[in-house]
Amino acid sequence: MRFPTHPNGPTRAAAGLMSLVALLALAGGCATSRFKGEWVEIRPDGMAPPGQVDTRQLALHFVPPATVRSGIYDAKARAVDPESVQEAQYVTFDDRQVAQFGVLTARVEDNLLVVHTPDGSVRKLERVKGIFPPMVSLKLTRAAEPADPAATPAARSLMAVNPVPAPAPAGSVAMGQTPPGAP
Secondary structure (H helix, E strand, C coil): CCCCCCCCCHHHHHHHHHHHHHHHHHHHCCCCCCCCEEEEECCCCCCCCCCCCCCCEEEEEEECCCEEEEEEEECCCCEECHHHCEEEECEEECCCCEEEECCEEEEEECCEEEEECCCCCEEEEEEECCCCCCCCCCCCCCCCCCCCCCCCCCCCCHHHHCCCCCCCCCCCCCCCCCCCCCC
């Protein structure tokens, strides 16, 4: 069987297809996002803003197209506490100028992320890199060695491991067979 190819060669067809995909991605806006990246709350003096008791710094990580991770930033460790990380979905509106996630809304102003909370307070965050733990972490382990290699036979028969099933009782129908008299 032959697949149809472009008259000027398959490489030009592939290049044309890739150009079309890139153009659609840019036109759709999924390739860029003003919110993309990691943000941490600005605390110039290390103290909570006036009226707030909480001294923990908010950290946000926007992962396009619609995931936002939030956590508590530890200034001493210069990282987000992995136990505090939560994920949610965000949506953008107002021509992608405003992001909403949960009860918070955010907008980028003068290279800062300005987050508005329901109680009317405003938090300002600056863009940073490398403070969030990875989204997925793999823990690799090595299989344990057999207790006594001499006691384990070098090779086993598949029949010993997977014995032949017992025949079905008389009058029953085995899987994959039609009963007598059925169409």
